[in-house]
Amino acid sequence: MIVATATRMPPGDAAPAAPTPIIELRAVSKIFSARGRDLTVFDGLTCGIAPGSFVSVIGPSGCGKSTLLKIISGLEPATAGEVRFENRAVAGPPKGMVYVFQQYTRSIFPWRTVRGNVEFGLRARKAVSRAEAHERCEEYINLVGLDGYADYYPYQLSGGMQQRVCIARALIGEPAVLLMDEPFSAVDAMTRALLQELVLKIWDKLAITILFVTHDVDEAVLLSSRIISLGRAGTGIAQDVMIDLPRPRDQIATRAEPRFTALRQQLFSSIFMQEKTGASPPPSASPGEMPGKAT
Amino acid sequence: MTRRWPGFLLIAVLLVLWEYASAEKLIDPVSMPRVSVIAASWWRSIAGGPLLHAILPTLGRIFAGFALAVVVAVPLGLLMGSVSLVYRLVEPITEFIRPIPSSAYIPVAILFLGIDNEMKVFVVFVACLFPILLNTYGGVRSVDPVLIDTGRTFGVTRVAALWRIVLPAALPSILTGMRISLGIALIVAVVAEMIAGNSGIGYFILDMQRVFRVPEMFAGIFTLGVLGFAINFVFLGIEGRLLHWRGTPAET
Numbered sequence: 001m002i003v004a005t006a007t008r009m010p011p012g013d014a015a016p017a018a019p020t021p022i023i024e025l026r027a028v029s030k031i032f033s034a035r036g037r038d039l040t041v042f043d044g045l046t047c048g049i050a051p052g053s054f055v056s057v058i059g060p061s062g063c064g065k066s067t068l069l070k071i072i073s074g075l076e077p078a079t080a081g082e083v084r085f086e087n088r089a090v091a092g093p094p095k096g097m098v099y100v101f102q103q104y105t106r107s108i109f110p111w112r113t114v115r116g117n118v119e120f121g122l123r124a125r126k127a128v129s130r131a132e133a134h135e136r137c138e139e140y141i142n143l144v145g146l147d148g149y150a151d152y153y154p155y156q157l158s159g160g161m162q163q164r165v166c167i168a169r170a171l172i173g174e175p176a177v178l179l180m181d182e183p184f185s186a187v188d189a190m191t192r193a194l195l196q197e198l199v200l201k202i203w204d205k206l207a208i209t210i211l212f213v214t215h216d217v218d219e220a221v222l223l224s225s226r227i228i229s230l231g232r233a234g235t236g237i238a239q240d241v242m243i244d245l246p247r248p249r250d251q252i253a254t255r256a257e258p259r260f261t262a263l264r265q266q267l268f269s270s271i272f273m274q275e276k277t278g279a280s281p282p283p284s285a286s287p288g289e290m291p292g293k294a295t
Numbered sequence: 296m297t298r299r300w301p302g303f304l305l306i307a308v309l310l311v312l313w314e315y316a317s318a319e320k321l322i323d324p325v326s327m328p329r330v331s332v333i334a335a336s337w338w339r340s341i342a343g344g345p346l347l348h349a350i351l352p353t354l355g356r357i358f359a360g361f362a363l364a365v366v367v368a369v370p371l372g373l374l375m376g377s378v379s380l381v382y383r384l385v386e387p388i389t390e391f392i393r394p395i396p397s398s399a400y401i402p403v404a405i406l407f408l409g410i411d412n413e414m415k416v417f418v419v420f421v422a423c424l425f426p427i428l429l430n431t432y433g434g435v436r437s438v439d440p441v442l443i444d445t446g447r448t449f450g451v452t453r454v455a456a457l458w459r460i461v462l463p464a465a466l467p468s469i470l471t472g473m474r475i476s477l478g479i480a481l482i483v484a485v486v487a488e489m490i491a492g493n494s495g496i497g498y499f500i501l502d503m504q505r506v507f508r509v510p511e512m513f514a515g516i517f518t519l520g521v522l523g524f525a526i527n528f529v530f531l532g533i534e535g536r537l538l539h540w541r542g543t544p545a546e547t
Contacts, residue, residue, distance in 0.1 A: 075444050092447070099448040106441040111463045111540045120459075124449035155542035173449070 020087075021048030022176060022209050023072060028081035030067060040234040041067055044081065047228065047237065049211060051176070054203050056212045056220035058267065059230030059238070060274045065213045066102075066181050068230070072211065073099045073179050086176065095125055098170040102182040104163040108154045114141060114165050115150040121169035140168040143205075144198060160191035164198070171202065177209045185215065193251055196223060200249055217268045221245070222254055229267055232274055239270060328510045337514035346511075346518060349499040353488065354522070356412065356495065357480045360419025364476060367420075368427035369469060373457055375428070376435025376465070389428065397422035397479070398486045410491035415484060422483040423476035427469070434468025435461055467541070470534045477530060481523050496522075 027044045041064035049055055057065045070076035072083055074093040083090040085097055093099070098121070101107040109117050118137045122128055128136070141150055144164040154162055163183060170178055180199075184192040200223060203210055214220050220227050224243045231238035245259055254260055310330050316322045317329040340346035375382045400418055408414040438461055446456045462469075488497025500515035 073448060075447060093450060095450060097448075099444070101441055101445065103441055106439045107445045109442070109445075109460070109463070111466070121449060124446075124451055153540045153542065155540065 019050050019052075022051040022086060023049040023211070024084040025072070026082045026084065028071060028078045028083060030064065030071060031079045042071075042078075043234055043236065045236055047240075049209060050226075051209055052207060054210045054212065054223055054225045056214055056224040056227045057230060058214060058217055058220050058227060058271065060232055060271050061215065063230040063233055065215075065230060069099070069179050069181050069211060069213050073097060075099065096175050097177040097179065098173065098175040100163075100166055100170050100178065100180045100183050102185055104159065104166045104183075104186070105154075107166055108162050110154045113151050113153055114146060114157070117154070117165050118168045118172055121172045125173050136172060140172045143171070143202070144168040158191075160187045160195060163187065163195065167198070167202070171206070171208075174206075175208070177211065180210065180212045182213055182215065184219070192219075197251060199223060204248065217264055217271065218255070221260055221264050221267070222249055222251070227267060229270060238274075239267065241267065326509060328513065333510045333513045333517065336508075336510035337517060340511055340514050346496075346499060346514060349494065349496045349515070350518065350522070352412075353481075353484055353495040353497065356415045356419055356484045356487075357477070357526075359412075359416045360484070361423050361473075361476060361480050363416070363420045364423030364427055365473065368424050368472075369431050372428045372431025372469070373435055373461065373465075376432035376438075377453075377457060377461060382432065389425065393425045393429075397483050401487055401490050404487075405491055414491065415487040415495075418487045419480045419484050422479045426475040426479065427472040430468045430472025430475070431465065434465030434472075437468070438464040467538055470537065474527070474530055474534065477526055478523065481519065481526065485519065 025045055025047050027046055028042050029044055030041045032039045032041060045068075057068060059065050067076065071078050072085075072090070074083070074090045074097075077091075085094050088094070109120065112120065115134075115137050118140055119133055122133055122136055138150070141147065144167050146161060146164055146168070149157065149161065154165070157165070163186075167183070183199075184195050187195065196219060199210070199212075202208070203223075210223075212220070212223060221243060227239070227241045227243060228237055229239040229241070230236070241263065243263060245254055245257060245263075313322075313327070314330040317324045317327050337346070371385070375385055397418055400421055401414070404414040404417050408417055442460055442464055443456060446460045451459060484495065485497035485500075488495035489501045492498060496515055496519055500512055500519075503509070503512040503515060
């Protein structure tokens with residue numbers, strides 16, 4: 001989908017008028033060169049993300065989901081093309097956009113308490129008085145359900161709790177966009193369900209755009225307002241689906257909807273077929289994991 | 296401490312055996328006096344002053360040289376670990392100087408700095424420098440890139456990240472380097488005192504041997520053992536406090 005930002009759509013032209021995208025990818029290309037071989041992950045990818053949306057990126061393994069998120073975040077440069085955030089070109093991580101890593105154990109600061117970690121997210125971008133910082137930390141620690149754990153160190157917390165700390169740390173600076181890279185892939189199924197509820201609650205409560213990378217189609221359907229399904233590396237967007245399931249979403253009720261099953265089926269079968277055919281070439285020629293993709 | 300009693304028991308048994316062997320003349324009681332005799336002369340040397348006055352200069356040299364080494368090696372190690380040009384510039388010199396035993400610098404240091412404190416502090420400084428430097432840049436280079444990226448996503452600049460992320464993440468490794476250095480510092484300080492000057496435990500031990508006051512000589516050696524143990528004990532305590540966030544006791 002190509003979105004022009006310079007010429008804003010006149011009101012009433014399209015019904016409903018597409019809002020100016022908060023994130024825009026303009027002909028983004030990414031080529032990894034390793035051992036003299038080039039691997040094209042994206043070749044002129046163009047798309048826009050509407051403010052306030054919850055967009056999940058799914059796709060077969062090695063398709064560049066995480067790489068896409070890294071490029072949008074400014075952590076990794078694109079080979080060609082441009083990423084724009086709030087109408088400014090992204091060169092390095094911009095203010096107002098925070099990345100939540102898949103590997104929370106490696107992203108949390110082990111020498112800081114829960115409060116210390118959360119406070120890092122607050123004070124990193126602006127100066128805040130000590131008293132205000134304390135109050136805000138308390139608020140966000142409670143938001144992610146860690147009441148009473150403010151003075152604990154990461155080693156004293158379970159994996160799910162550590163990821164909650166990382167989420168609170170990301171949210172406290174009130175970013176416009178939260179980028180989440182398979183944030184729940186390393187926790188057990190029940191913890192994941194609880195964390196999914198937490199993210200839904202946060203998205204409902206705060207005016208925030210969430211870009212969410214996952215390999216779990218069910219998770220994407222449950223959470224998202226839109227799903228971008230990437231094809232195999234270099235082939236771009238395979239499907240772009242609006243998820244019109246009613247809100248508030250619910251772990252039990254939403255999953256029971258026939259529409260949920262239909263959407264899940266449609267997306268899953270497309271990815272599954274790609275994974276299956278993608279497995280056929282000899283291993284030496286297959287791209288495998290993206291160099292930029294965390295495992 | 297309670298779990299370490301077998302080790303202390305062994306020490307006691309060995310001392311009793313020594314006492315017995317020396318008293319029964321199974322070993323030469325002149326060059327290996329009885330433990331009780333050594334203990335008595337230790338007490339006289341400490342209470343009377345000569346040994347007590349020897350401890351302070353040695354400790355002073357160790358800590359002065361060590362502190363200087365920390366001040367130089369930690370920032371340099373941080374730079375080497377995070378700026379590739381600095382690493383490539385300094386690393387070959389480091390690898391060349393490092394294998395030279397620090398005691399080999401003593402003659403040179405005497406030429407330039409004389410036989411007093413300056414020379415000994417300098418030699419301790421050189422000896423302490425490399426373990427701290429190597430462990431610092433090793434620690435910096437093994438800081439998880441995800442941690443750095445986390446800082447970047449919060450807008451932490453490279454320079455600010457050195458202080459806020461790299462230093463605390465590399466701290467366990469830096470402290471290991473410091474602990475190794477302290478052990479070496481004691482060795483080098485004593486050697487330097489034996490070679491030149493007229494103060495410190497090294498000088499005391501050598502002096503007592505020359506005038507054939509063997510119990511006092513042993514008293515000096517035992518004092519070194521106690522001193523080394525005490526320094527390590529205190530440092531482990533500091534290390535444990537600084538690294539309590541790891542949740543495991545510091546390795547010994």
